[in-house]
Amino acid sequence: MKSLVLFFITFIVSANLWADSVYFPSDKSRDSLINLLQTSEKEQLVDVLNKLSLYYNISDPSKASAYIQQAKSLAGELDYKAGLAFATKEEGMMKLNNGEIIPALTLLEQARNISVEINDYRLIGESLHCIGLVYSAFGFHEYALKYLNEAMDVYRKGNENQLIAYCYYDEAAVHVKNKEFQKALDKVQECDQFSLSNGVKIEGGLSHILLADIYAGLHKDTLALENYKLGLVLIGKENLSPRINAAGLRALGKFYLEKGLYKEAKKSFFEAKTVIDEGTNDIEKGEIMLDLSSVCLKQNYLRSALEMIDSALIQSEKTKAIALLTRVLFTKAEILKKMGLEGPALRDISRAYTLQDSINSEGYKNxxxxxxxxxxxxxxxxxxxxxxxxxxxxxxxxxxxxxxxxxxxxxxxxxxxxxxxxxxxxxxxxxxxxxxxxxxxxxxxxNIELKRLDDEKSDLIKLVAHDMRSPVNNIVSIAGLLEHEATTAEERKEYVQLIESICQRINSSISKFLGRNEHASPASRIPELEMVSINDLIVETMSEFSPKAASKDIELLFTPSDNKNEVLTDGDYISQILSNLLSNAIKYCQSGATVSLEFAMQLKHCAIIVRDNGPGISKEEQLTLFDKYTTTSNRATGNESSTGLGLSIAKKLTLALGGDIQLESDIGRGCEFIVSIPTMENSHVPQATVLAK
The missing domain is CATH 1.10.287 (Helix Hairpins)
Structure with missing residues (x-):
């Protein structure tokens, strides 16, 4: 909302430098000026060209620029310095509107020097005034206030009380941009006292919009709303350009949006869109469509929000407005993320940060x-x-x-x-x-630290959700078997015991997660080493997945080892690794397939092998298989969903235990995952807690 203030005040000053009583020449005045082009001579013709450039400053910048160049050329030939100073000043303000800071400052300084030569206090003050506006536009608030104060001093020498009053309001606008709302209000009140003492007035819709922004910043919502509405009424009566009318409506819409009044905000933005649609300025159109998309996003109308943000994206890419395009991409990514389209959202976020870095880089600012x-x-x-x-x-x-x-x-x-x-x-x-x-x-x-914390929070939520999914799905499968009439009482008892075992494991994982590290996922806590039986862990995990495998007619095979099978390791880690591998095997195997598990003790390591005769994975896809959020081209045979986190978690847990995980597979040959972990004699796990040997 506050970014509109400079836009308003710039046009207030530029237009009032010609006459104290009007903002812009009326259509009738414009027609009269065009007629004067045919009859005026010498210096009067320069003045007519300057006034016409002021009229077209907003509605047709190219035509305004042409009139300025004609005025400068003719004034130079006639050595008419007052006309030349005015034309040079207006050219500088057009450079400001195009975002060209140094050309704008150079032209305004030239205008000031010309004005000093003829000792014209009004033109000197106007040039300093406009230099202050340039510095304010680019965030150099200290310089802006310095030049505005210098302009006021010059205006006082020429008794230009009306322009002194406008300087007060422009200083207030600078304080608003700097979020110094009380200082801004003090300036407005100081202006009112000065105006009352010197018989001048500042009236018009734009001054009320500025006052509304100040009250909004001071959280005086009733006064802010009254001034927004009054400002819009006066803008309509003053017959200002569509861009100014639309800017006022957008200011009101943003106020409503901040207060959660989404219906009123949407109405204001649509009215602004209707006004802008009559013109051709694509940047304003893009800004308004971004505003409408933000309202729909707040209301959770995601499809409508996506349609409007796509329209804003078209407008911003057409105009090559980088700052607008960056904000559009961030908003679109937020919409896509809410719709569950994380891949496209990540692409838009990446593009937005690239653009943001280009305009916020240290080199650019320097x-x-x-x-x-x-x-x-x-x-x-x-x-x-x-x-x-x-x-x-x-x-x-x-x-x-x-x-x-x-x-x-x-x-x-x-x-x-x-x-x-x-x-x-x-x-x-x-x-x-x-x-x-x-x-x-x-x-x-x-900003970088905030983004890092937000990414960590998102990863935490996804990892915890994934860790809980397989046990819950197994419980659902077992519960389905309990409902079968053919299930015997003995089988029901076994199924209930199995459900209790799964729930106890879930409860144990949650307790360790909350007790050990409340800011980390279960997959990132410090391993707790103790002697565990790998045979028992495999049998227990297979029992949990047996109902799910049976529902898809998939056979699970495992022959327990008669040799030593106890290893100093973290049992919860091993169970979670096996769960992720078994879940994937059952998910992608066809009916009638076989999933087998093997366990072997080696010299310094033990190996757990999970083998299936499913569709297999191509060599190309294996290169990124263990990366986060990576999925293959294979489809789940039971329409199960996939987050792309299971194998990345298994890899992370294996590495945490000091081991490794390998895959041998190809298309049509099934998969063989080999999990290798150290034995007790070779168990050097970094940052591990040994509970018992």
């Missing part, structure tokens, strides 16, 4: 800051050069007579002191620029 600093230093050097010329002239005059030697010394000391003051001012400028760099870097680091 480039802008260096340009501003160079501009200010160049101005200071010009002042120094002018002072040196003045000093040389003074020296020549003093040399002609010995009676003026004392004045020569005084003048020399004065100019030396002035030069020292300018040098100090440059040093202060460098310190401010350095401080700005530091603040920007701090903000960037905070």
């Amino acid at each position: 480039y802008i800051a260096d340009m501003v600093a160079s501009f200010e230093i160049q101005k200071s050097n010009l002042k120094i050069k002018a002072l040196n010329n003045q000093l040389e002239a003074t020296q020549g005059e003093l040399a002609s007579t010995s009676t003026l030697s004392r004045y020569y010394l005084a003048a020399t000391l004065f100019f030396v002191a002035l030069l020292a003051f300018i040098a100090f001012d440059q040093l202060k400028l460098k310190k401010i620029t350095k401080k700005l760099y530091a603040v920007n870097e701090q903000v960037n680091n905070q």
Whole structure:
């Protein structure tokens, strides 16, 4: 909402520099001016061209630029400096609207110098005023306030009370951009006192929109809403351009959106869209479609939100507006994520961060800051050069007579002191620029940290959900068997005991998760080593998956080892690894398939092998098989869902135990997963807690 303030105040000042009583020349005035083009001569023709450029400044910038160039050319031929200064100033403001900071500052400084030559206080003040607006537009608030204060001082010399009042309002707008709402309100009240004392008024819809933004920032919602509505009514009566009317409606819509009044917000944004549709400005259209998409997203109308954000994406890509395109991509990614389309959402987020880095990079910010600093230093050097010329002239005059030697010394000391003051001012400028760099870097680091924490939270939720899915599915399968009439009482008893065992394991996993590390997933806690029987773990895990396998007519085979099968390891880790491998095998095997498990003790490691005769996995897909969120081209034979997390979790757990997991497979040959973990004599697990040997 606050970003609209500069847009409003820029047009207030630009339009009122010609006449205190109107914002823009009316259509009737425009027609009269066009007629004057045929009859005016010399300096009057320059003034007519300047006024026409002001009329078309918003509605047709290319036509306004053409009138400005004609006015500058003719004013130069006639040596009409007042007309040349005005045209140069308006050209600078058009550069501001195009985002060209240094060309805008250069042209406005030229306009000021021309105005100084003819000692026109109004034009000098207007040039300084506009330089303040340029600095405000690019976030250099300290410079903006400095030039606005200088403009007010010049206006006072020329008794331009109306323009002094507008300076007060522009200073208030700068404070709003800097989120200093109380200072902004103080400036408005100071302006009201000045206006009352000097018989001037600031009226119009845009001033009420600014006041509404201030009240909204101070959380005075009733006053804010009253001023938004009054401002829109006055904008309509004043017959301002569609862009200004739409901007006012958007400001009201954003206010409603912040307060959770989605119906009212949507109505305001649609009204703004209707107004903008009459014009051709694609950036405003894209902004409004982004606003409408945000409302639908808040209401959880995801399809409508996606349609509108796609429209905003078209407009932003057409205009190549990087800042708008970045915000559109972030919003679209949020919509896609809510719709469960995580792949497309990740692509849009990646693209958005790439664009954001291009406009928020340290190099880009330093480039802008260096340009501003160079501009200010160049101005200071010009002042120094002018002072040196003045000093040389003074020296020549003093040399002609010995009676003026004392004045020569005084003048020399004065100019030396002035030069020292300018040098100090440059040093202060460098310190401010350095401080700005530091603040920007701090903000960037905070944004990176917030994104990292958000990613960790998302991963935690997905990992916990995946860890719980297989046991819950097994319970559902066993519960289905309990409902069969053919199930005997003895079988029912076994099924109930199996359900109790699964629930106890789930409860144990949750307890360890909450007790050990509340900020980590079960797959990332520190292993707890104790002597466990691999045979028992395999049998227990197969029992849990037997109902699921039976429902798909898949045979599970395992022959327990008669040899030593106890290993110093984390039993929960082994169970979870086996669960993920068995779940995948049953998920992708056809009816009648066989899934077998083997266990073998080796010299320093033991191996658990899970083998199936399913569809197999291609060599190409095996390269990324253990990466997070990776799925294969195979389809689950029972329409089961897949998150792409199971094998990545199994890999992570195996590595945590100091082991490794390998796959041997090809298309049509089934899969053979080999899990290798250290034996007790070779058990060097980093950061493990040994409970018992």
